[in-house]
Amino acid sequence: MMSSPSFPQWIEPIKWAEQGYSWSGDIPLERFNRIASESMVTAHNQHIHVQCTLTWKNGMAWLNASLKVSLPMQCQRCLEPVNTLIVTHVQLALLEDAAQAERLDEEADYIILSEEHIVHPAPHPNQMDLLALLEDELLLSVPLAPRHEDCDYTVPTVVIADEETLPERKNPFEILATLKQNRS
Numbered sequence: 812m813m814s815s816p817s818f819p820q821w822i823e824p825i826k827w828a829e830q831g832y833s834w835s836g837d838i839p840l841e842r843f844n845r846i847a848s849e850s851m852v853t854a855h856n857q858h859i860h861v862q863c864t865l866t867w868k869n870g871m872a873w874l875n876a877s878l879k880v881s882l883p884m885q886c887q888r889c890l891e892p893v894n895t896l897i898v899t900h901v902q903l904a905l906l907e908d909a910a911q912a913e914r915l916d917e918e919a920d921y922i923i924l925s926e927e928h929i930v931h932p933a934p935h936p937n938q939m940d941l942l943a944l945l946e947d948e949l950l951l952s953v954p955l956a957p958r959h960e961d962c963d964y965t966v967p968t969v970v971i972a973d974e975e976t977l978p979e980r981k982n983p984f985e986i987l988a989t990l991k992q993n994r995s
Contacts, residue, residue, distance in 0.1 A: 818842075820942040821933060824865060824905045824924060828872030832865040840880065843946045849953055851883045851892045861945065865905075869914070872905040874941075878949050887956040889963075899952040901945070 818838050837858035840847050850857065863876040879898045886893040904921035906912055912921055924939060931940040 818861065818863075818942070820940060821935075821938045822865070822941045823935075823937045824872050824874070824939050824941075825907065825937070828865040828867045828874075828905065831867070833863070835862045837861070838942075840882075842942060843949070845946055846880070846882070846949055846953070849882060849884055851885050857882075859949070863941075863945070871911060871914070874901060874903045874905055874944075876901040876945055876948070878945060880949070882953075884954075884957040886958045886962055888958045891959075893957055893959050893962075895954060895957045897949060897952050897954075899949050901948045903944075905939075 818834055818836065820842075822832075837860050840850070840857035840859055841855070843859060846859070847857075857880070859878055859880040861876065861878050863874070866873050866875070877898075877900050879896070882895050882897055883892045884895045885891075902920065904911070904915055904919055906921050906923045908925070909923055912923070915921060922944070927939050927944070931943040933939055
C-alpha cells in the first residue's frame with residue numbers, strides 16, 4: 812500500500828490502483844478553485860477533509876473517496892452567510908476503455924480515462940487530474956439554494972392602494988382630441 816505526505820494532483824490511476832494507494836487528510840480549499848468560488852469568505856484557513864483509496868479489483872481500477880467541507884455560503888433567503896456542510900462519497904470504476912463498462916453492474920459509476928482527458932487534460936497520457944475529478948464530485952453535492960434551517964427572514968409585504976385613494980389620472984389622448992378640434 813502506498814501513500815504520500817501531500818495529496819497529489821496528477822496520478823497514474825492504473826499503476827497506483829495496482830499498487831494500492833491510500834491517503835487521508837485535509838487539503839487546503841485554495842486547491843479547489845471552483846468550490847472556493849462558492850464560499851462567501853476567502854479560502855484561507857479552510858480545508859476539505861479527504862479520504863481516498865485506489866484499488867485494483869476484478870481487473871479494474873477503483874477510486875473510493877469521501878470528501879467533507881463546511882463552506883460559508885450565501886443564504887438564498889436572507890443573503891447572510893450560512894455554514895453549509897457538504898459531504899460526498901465517491902465510488903468510481905476507472906476504465907481504460909468502454910468495453911470494460913459491460914463487466915460492471917448497472918448501478919456502478921465509472922469514467923473512461925481516455926474521455927476524462929478531454930474534460931481535464933493531463934500532461935501525460937497515462938495520468939489523470941485526481942484533484943479535478945474529486946472537485947467535480949464535490950460540486951455535484953453543493954446545494955442549489957443554500958439557506959439557514961430556521962431562517963426567520965420574511966418577505967416584505969407590498970401594499971397596493973385602493974383605486975379610490977389614487978388621484979384621478981387624465982387620459983393622455985385628451986390633448987390629441989383637443990388639438991384635433993382646434994384644427995377643424
